[in-house]
Amino acid sequence: MNAELKKQFLIHEDIAFLNFDSFGACPKPIFEDYQKWQLELEQEPAQFIQVNGPTYLKQSREALAKYINCADANDLVYVTNPSYATNIIAKSLKLNPGDEILTTNLEYGVADKAWEYYCKKAGAKYVRQNITLPITTKEKFIEEFFAGLSPKTKLIFISEITSTTALKFPAKEICEMAKQKGIITFVDGAHTVGHIPLDLSQLKADIYTGACHKWMLTPKGSSFLYVKKEFQKLFDPLLVSWGYDAMFPTDSQFQDYHQMQGTRDFSAFLTIPKAIEFMNQNNWLEVAKESREMVQKNALRFCNLVGSKPLCPITDEWLGQMFSIPISTPEPEKLQRHLFVKYKIEIPVMRHGDKTYLRYSINAFNSQNDLDRLYDALKEIIETTDLITKK
């Protein structure tokens, strides 16, 4: 893509980096902003943490709220990552024996673990409704999903874009239907912000978590949790700190409870305004569009190479800037390592249940050359090793 834009990233030149979706990658101007905050912190830690920090955090939250159309910035709190946010919710939600959490069988592993853990403790059930792959239509998806609903369903938990399968789910429709049925919704938007447009007011999820350190390009450990006002009192902080029974409470108990988390470096949270500025200056909607086109143009070519079928129609409805190729390999971890060590290609090979997926993601620094390198490497691996079994 744009060579000038590529130079803005810190990724090593010799790596074909097709794994943006796992941990993002921070461009230089945003990384410099991060270091600027960290320097200010170490130059006067007490002033930074106790005096100026809350104002800086508020300004950053306000910029994020505007970017994702959240009416009140106090309904957003910064957290380290979506796993943290999911744990806040799963731990505090008052679950009674027999209650059910409805989700799909395609969710992120940590989210599954957190929900399984707290459901088991309460004698509740985590219902992982099966979604048939390949996906055909939105209507079929919604019908299949809601077949898992029961009078005991307490909350719906669903990804907006899935991890291992890289599928865009119809989160908006699901939130709308759940609302009609009076069920709380929690959307896992770890892959959303900076990837596809997010409008929280339109989406109408009751609870939402997003990772800024992925597609929004900020340093690691910068994410957020949104909770609709009326539900905020339900959720305890994961770590009880000065914000509980605060000596000087602010106008938001949600902020007091979840923002104060002991001594920590919150510089990454403060880079959000810079990230938004960077995306605006570099025409990020166009970057995303070009990336999606590259994703889709190559999808079938890879499926044909490894002898598999795509998980969904190759359209914007189901795909963003990443694509998961179903692949058959006896040793996924060894295949991933081999691709990196021998070919310098960074790409995840992930297990999900009894399936394995090779997932490529495309961003501003990628070019067709990266995908051609992957294609040639996979072809050679098929021809010369038994690391990929072609069906």
Ligand SMILES: Cc1ncc(COP(=O)(O)O)c(C=O)c1O
């Ligand atoms: C769908 C989904 N949810 C949640 C997460 C958790 O992200 P983190 O490790 O930053 O908590 C991921 C990470 O890749 C993810 O793909």
